[in-house]
Amino acid sequence: MNAVIETRGLTKTYGDVRALDGLDLSIPRGGVYGVLGPNGAGKSTLFRILLGLIRPTAGSAAMMGGPLNDISHMRRTGSMIETPRFPPYLTARQVLRWLALEHGVGATADIPHWLARVGLTEAADRKVRGFSVGMMQRLGVAAALMSRPELVILDEPTSGMDPPGIQEMRALIRSLATEDGVTVVLASHQLLEVQRVCDRVAILNKGKLVREGTVSELTSVGERLRLAVSSADQVLAVLGAKGVRDGEAVLAEVKRAEGPALIRALVEANVDIHEARWVGTDLESIFFTETGAVQAPEADHGV
């Protein structure tokens, strides 16, 4: 696998606390990769080590095929860690100019383009001291992208954004991966958002990797056929142990190949089928199962 990020036994301890505990992770080039985990799972610690903000206690990591302290490799990476802050006396345009100079792309960075792409053209010449959290977030994303990196690391990129902003950010992240060929690695608490935007995800818990794979791989495990029917009892009688009542509907634990035969059998048994669709385990359920986190009665779906 052509990995852009590879960690081997990566460990970071703070006193007695193991923020990362021998993490082995390989993030492939291309697409959008989500890193999930409850608070304290080690997501931010992982990103901070990758970006050289802190040093690991043990283990190794490579980015873009080179060691972490190799600036020539790091310069092919853009990043935004948590809600960014900027010197308050600078305007949005000046912030990007300053960071372009700092990142060695002062002559080539197309600042108006990136301001437009994150929706900040009208606020370009306003001082950032008056910016909302969402606007700071957009500016941070523009700063991460303007050097046209091959890899972008975003920690909670939609934090503090309103729903239209989240939608725009989701579209931007997808377009970076599909149109610009950038590998995007993001961490988010918004699981529905991650499910919508990511190709692959890793779930961390207590500093360890507990699940990894493509979103479809993870969510297809435990896939069931949901049938909205006139008589659930009749269907349950046909299915036996393979059927579970789900309100007025029935969840049939059958393989995709068995679906058409089941529907034919139900039709022949004079059952009216109002709807039949495949439902997978959503990322949220997997997340709570894998991390042992307690799910609130009315879970926040993040949009």
Place this chain on the structure above:
Amino acid sequence: MVFDALGAEAFRLSKNRLTVFWSVFFIPLLFALGGVLYHLINKSQGDKLAAGAGLPTTPTVTPVNLAEAITFTANLAAQANIGGLILVFMLIAGATVYAGDYRWETWRLISARNDRASLILGKVGVMKILAFSTLLVLLVAAFVFYGTQAVVFQRPVSFHMSGAEALDALLVWLLSYVRIVQYGLIGLLIAVMTRSMMAALFVPLALGFAQSILGIPPFMALMKLHPDGWAAQLLLPGMAYDTLKTLLIPGITQVPITSAALWPAVVSLTAWVLLPLLGALAWFRQQDLSKE
């Protein structure tokens, strides 16, 4: 990489107009305006006295030597009033440049794409440019001061400075510049260690004050320090500065010094420049920048 950091810092500082004004322009402007006012009041008082005594107000024929402006600026750090104020405002600017990224939590934006030594050296470079600019603007203000004297008192202007005098002025000017940079670097070390703007400002000030107190002869006698000795020179960079100046231009300060103090003074000034810088680089290299 250093040039990227230097360019970025210079750009950012250029947009921080308040800091640039207070550190580079405020004191020279105050000095120039104060000078103009001083000469005007002096002239007016002189005219009144002359009129009261029934004497004619004839212009003085002694020319104003504009080259004195250069000597005045060169001696900047020795002047407790203007030199001290310049130093305070330079330390304020230094605290902003050196500790600003901790205060604004911006290290994590910049440190991932440049090496840490370059980031610090970029800041040091900008502070050196700022100190140099301040001395240049003060030189202009000094010319204004001396020029105004010529205009107000209708005195002729001259400009004479021998090669030896020019060299002395240049060396003293360099010493003054090093003294400002030296305080700034102490501020840098404190900024990196404490992540605090206030500490970066007040610790070097307190250190400077303590050193000036310790340099007073009774205190030196109390501590059994001799001005020529290694201990006094290494402990008190201000004394090392005065020593070198006195050795360059005998009589320029009141410090009783012999040539035996030359090397201790050179080593002291060098050490007080290099050690804070190297200390800051070493500390910053291993610093956790995720907590700002």
